[in-house]
Amino acid sequence: MGAGVERIPVVAETDHLREIPPGKMAIWVFLASEILVFGGLITAFVLYQFAHGGFSADAAHVKWRFGAFNTLVLVTSSMTMIRALASARANDRARTQMFLLLTVLLGCAFLGVKTFEYSSEMREGFYPSSGMFWSFYFGMTGLHALHMMAGIAINLMLLIAVTRELPWEFLRRRIEYGGLYWHFVDVVWIFLFPLLYLT
Amino acid sequence: MSETTTGAIDTRAESSLYMMIWAWLVFLLIAGLVIFVLPIPRTAAVIAIFSFAAIKAALVLRNYMHLKHEHLLIYLMVLVPALLFLGMALTLIPDIVYRHHFGLGQ
Numbered sequence: 001m002g003a004g005v006e007r008i009p010v011v012a013e014t015d016h017l018r019e020i021p022p023g024k025m026a027i028w029v030f031l032a033s034e035i036l037v038f039g040g041l042i043t044a045f046v047l048y049q050f051a052h053g054g055f056s057a058d059a060a061h062v063k064w065r066f067g068a069f070n071t072l073v074l075v076t077s078s079m080t081m082i083r084a085l086a087s088a089r090a091n092d093r094a095r096t097q098m099f100l101l102l103t104v105l106l107g108c109a110f111l112g113v114k115t116f117e118y119s120s121e122m123r124e125g126f127y128p129s130s131g132m133f134w135s136f137y138f139g140m141t142g143l144h145a146l147h148m149m150a151g152i153a154i155n156l157m158l159l160i161a162v163t164r165e166l167p168w169e170f171l172r173r174r175i176e177y178g179g180l181y182w183h184f185v186d187v188v189w190i191f192l193f194p195l196l197y198l199t
Numbered sequence: 200m201s202e203t204t205t206g207a208i209d210t211r212a213e214s215s216l217y218m219m220i221w222a223w224l225v226f227l228l229i230a231g232l233v234i235f236v237l238p239i240p241r242t243a244a245v246i247a248i249f250s251f252a253a254i255k256a257a258l259v260l261r262n263y264m265h266l267k268h269e270h271l272l273i274y275l276m277v278l279v280p281a282l283l284f285l286g287m288a289l290t291l292i293p294d295i296v297y298r299h300h301f302g303l304g305q
Contacts, residue, residue, distance in 0.1 A: 020270055032276045039284030047288060051295045064235070071228055075255070079221040082263045083214060090210040183263045187256045194248045198235045 027177045031184050034147075038188050041143070042195065045136045058133035059196070061126060066117045067197040070110050071189065077106035078186045081155075081179045088172045093162060096175070100159045103182065107152040114145055137196055144192060147185045154178045220262045227251045227258075 049055055084099035118138075128138040158178050162171055231251045234244050261267045266274065 020272065024273075028273050028276050032280045035277065035280040036284060039280065040287075043284050043288045043291075047291055047295060050292070051298075064232075068228065068232055072225065075221060075224040075228065075259075078224075078259060078263050079217055082217050086210055086213045086217065089213075092210075180264055183259050186263075187259050190252050190255045190259070194231065194252050198231065198248050199245050 021173065023173055023177055024180075027180050031180065034184065034188075038140075038143075038191075041136070041140050042191065045140070045195065048132060048136070052132075055133040058126075058131055059199075061121070061124065062137065062197050063117060063120070064197040066113055067193050070113050071193045073106050073110045073113070074186050074189050077103050077110070078183050080106065081182045084158075085172070085175050085179050088162075088168065088175050091168055093165070096162050096171075097159060100155055100162065100175075104152055104155045104159065107148055107155070111145060111148055111152075114141065140192055140196065144185065144188055147188070151178075151182045151185050154181065216262065220258050223258055224255050227255050 080099045080102040084096050084103060087095035087099055126134050128135050155178060158171075158175055161174065228251075231248045234247045234251075237244075239247075260277075266277070
């Protein structure tokens, strides 16, 4: 009887799933969960604004020039990050290192400007407890800054891995995944900047 | 040898594409700032600024995150949460209109 029983696979294997490397699948699942985190905050901010007639008086105190400069820094860092991946694909170790280092430096520049901005706002008497706008502002930009710190740490680890001359196949995948995270953080800022500084 | 040459050409083509995308991102950033500074009606300015932001995000997603070469499954993984929070916002708007704009249901 046992010999006659046909084994049925519990999970159907499909070619579609096998095409995507597990690491890439994992990073996209993570990014999808991050969309919900930032999406929830952005939705709450927009709806609160809609319900209470806007935050114009408070929003007038944020310094849009700093925000604009940081946007320029961040989109430039996205360009250097993708060029690090292109260099890794061409097996060019020196350029990969250079572009990763530039990405880290631009990330640090972003955080430096943000720190200066926070301190000038606090000197003017605006804290997270100063009202609903400031709670949202410090909450959303602070959470974004934490993601930037994680991105800088990841890029530093990648830089060390490239310097240690680990195999290219290993490096390329990790630079690609690190890059996906970095670009996502850039996309979040692309929406946070007009939301908090320009409208 | 031919592989290396092709690889080098591919990398050059890739790099120039990435530089062009960056130039577009900077241009759209400046365009948004110009609209913000100019005395344009607020609603029109907000629509234009967020349209530029959406284009910038699409450029990054498609070119830097390589979504244009990705599998449908990856697209769905991005679309489902995005639609979820859009749905959440749209579901809550009638309640806000009911409570705050008509002063009902307080």
